[in-house]
Amino acid sequence: MFTLVVMAAGLGSRFGGTKQLAQVGPNGEAFLDFAVADAQAAGADRVVLIVRSDIEADVKRHFGSRGGLPADLEVAFVRQNEHGPSRPKPWGTAHAVLSAAEAVTGPFAVCNADDYYGPTAYAALAQAMKGIADNEAWLCGYRLDHTLPAEGTVTRGVCQVVGDRLTGIVEQEGISQTGNELPADTIVSMNLWAFSPRFADSLQEGFAQFLSDHGDSPTAEYLLPHAVATEMERGALTVRVVTTNETWIGVTNPNDLEIARAALKSR
Numbered sequence: 001m002f003t004l005v006v007m008a009a010g011l012g013s014r015f016g017g018t019k020q021l022a023q024v025g026p027n028g029e030a031f032l033d034f035a036v037a038d039a040q041a042a043g044a045d046r047v048v049l050i051v052r053s054d055i056e057a058d059v060k061r062h063f064g065s066r067g068g069l070p071a072d073l074e075v076a077f078v079r080q081n082e083h084g085p086s087r088p089k090p091w092g093t094a095h096a097v098l099s100a101a102e103a104v105t106g107p108f109a110v111c112n113a114d115d116y117y118g119p120t121a122y123a124a125l126a127q128a129m130k131g132i133a134d135n136e137a138w139l140c141g142y143r144l145d146h147t148l149p150a151e152g153t154v155t156r157g158v159c160q161v162v163g164d165r166l167t168g169i170v171e172q173e174g175i176s177q178t179g180n181e182l183p184a185d186t187i188v189s190m191n192l193w194a195f196s197p198r199f200a201d202s203l204q205e206g207f208a209q210f211l212s213d214h215g216d217s218p219t220a221e222y223l224l225p226h227a228v229a230t231e232m233e234r235g236a237l238t239v240r241v242v243t244t245n246e247t248w249i250g251v252t253n254p255n256d257l258e259i260a261r262a263a264l265k266s267r
Helices: 031-041 053-065 093-099 119-128 199-214 224-233 254-266
Strands: 002-007 044-051 074-079 108-112 136-143 154-162 165-175 187-195 238-244
Touching: 002 031, 002 093, 031 044, 031 108, 031 119, 044 053, 044 093, 053 074, 093 199, 093 224, 108 119, 119 136, 119 187, 119 238, 136 154, 165 224, 187 224, 199 224, 224 238
Parallel strands: 002 044, 002 108, 044 074, 136 238
Antiparallel strands: 108 187, 136 187, 154 165, 154 187, 165 238
C-alpha cells in the first residue's frame, strides 16, 4: 500500500484556466481521475490532493459530479498556498510535496494532475517502491518517442542512467518529432516519482535555503527535479529508475485538448 500525492495547484497560465479539471476522457474524465483510478488499481490506499484555496471547491465539485471519490480510498486535501510565505504564484513542485508532508505516512508516489501516465506506469512504480529505503527514491522513466507531440517542440528531462541508477537529469529544449537527434528509446522524466517519508526532511531544509536565495522573487520556483538532484549530489539520496512503455499524454495549450481527447479515446 502507498499514498498517491497529486500536484494540482498549478495556475495553468499558458492553458488559460484550470487545466487539471479539463475534460479529456471519453466520459468527461479529467487527467486526475485517471491518476486516482490507476494508482488505486496499483495498490494506493490513500490520495493527497494538493490544491490552491481558490480551486479547492471546484476540484471537490468535479469529483462530486462524477459520483465522488472511491469509498475505500482515504482522501486528504492540502492547500499549497497556506504553506510558506504568501505570493500569487505557487512556490513550485518541491514545495508542493513539502506542503503535503504532514498528510503522508509511509512511502508515496508523486504525479502531476495534468498528465496521463497510464496504468502500467503506476503498477511498475508501485512494485519498485516496495521496501523503499529512507535514502532511496524511484523515478518512472518514459521512452522519449512516447512523450512527443505530433507538432511543435518541447523540453524534456533527459535521464542519465547506469544500470537502474539515475546519475543525472539534463533539461533539453527544442525536441520535436521531426528535428530530434536523440534516440527514440532515450529515457526521460515526466515527473512520476516515489519517495520514502524521510524525503520531506530534505525538502524542508532545501526550501529554507531556497527562500534565503530567492524569497524575494515573484516567479522563482523550488522544483522537485532540482531538489532531488541536490540530495543526489550530497550523496544523501540514491534514485533508481523503472521504465514503462506507456505513452504519456498531456496538454499545454487549449488547442492540445482535442489531440489528448483523441489519444485517450483510442486507448
